[in-house]
Amino acid sequence: MPHPALLSDDLVQLTGNHMHLQCLQIGRTSLESVGSQTDVASIDLSYQTDGLAITTESSFARVAENVNEHIGTLEKNIVHIERLHSEAIYATSPFRYTQVLRTREQYADDTDAIVTKARAGLQAMERAANDPSIHKGDRAMRGNRHVALARKLRDQIESYRKMEREQATRNRDRLARLYKVACPSVSDVEIYGAIEDPAAGRALALKITEVCRPAEARRVLKDVADRQGDIVTIERMVGELTKLHVDISEIVNRQQRKLDTIVVSVERVETSRTLGRLSEKGAQRTGQIGRRRRTWWIILVAIALVIAIALSTTLGVLKSQGRL
DSSP states (O other), X not given: OOOGGGOOSOGGGGGXXXXXXXXXXXXXXXXXXXXXXXXXXXXXXXXXXTTOOOOSHHHHHHHHHHHHHHHHHHHHHHHHHHHHHHHHHTOXXXXXXXXXXXXXXXXXXXXXXXXXXXXHHHHHHHHHHTOTTSOHHHHHHHHHHHHHHHHHHHHHHHHHHHHHHHHHHHHHHHHHHHHHHHOTTSXXXXXXXXXXXXXXXXXXXXXXXXHSOHHHHHHHHHHHHHHHHHHHHHHHHHHHHHHHHHHHHHHHHHHHHHHHHHHHHHHHHHHHHHHHHHHHHHHHHHHHHHHHHXXXXXHHHHHHHHHHHHHHHHHHHHHXXXXX
């Protein structure tokens, strides 16, 4: 049974969506204080500094490794959050339900921090990958590493968003069952209309107060208000993840365009070098052919001179002997 102080004489007002959210804000604490299983604090985040300049390949590799660790931690946290969603849906007591929501919200807060740190690392890597002072080949190598990690983060964000959407649907179905148990005569159309439309929700709340005992009505409407508040929280998270997914996708596309430009430039340089080498080889071959031809002409002239000298000498000898 909920505490009497939480109940109002006006049962309709219990369907307000913000009561539960305010309660969670009061109970929020850091994940470190409750002994979280995540290892976020153990990761070096010095590269978050806006003015950070990655000047060596080893420092670039360290940043890339840290970003990869963040993405791995993010993947684990998504699994934990999904498990806590299930526990919240099937919680049988208000105390357990609130306890699970607090733990889940702490994981969600730390997951947001992890994503922020990973994005900071990607921004540092992007600056390093587009440094005009380094060779294009090095820029291409850094850019490929940056794009690979950005895609990996984007995939995890998409997985997170998909999971939250599924949990919003599961919470709606759970809320519909609560309504159905409290008021079996209500149709599914009325139930889902009450979930989506506050006015329809107030009308259905009045109907529940008419068919249920006061204590039972209070319990049902309190549970309904809590779960509607959770649906609002989940949908807000889905919206934030959608924006984040768009931002990460833009990072991927922007770096990929720069990589394509670098690749085309490098290919042009290589093509120019290849043509230069071929032209040089052609000139060398032409020169060698010319030298060979000159050598053969010299040899032929020398042979002709030798023959001419030999003939002249032979004729002179024959004349002196009176043979001619």
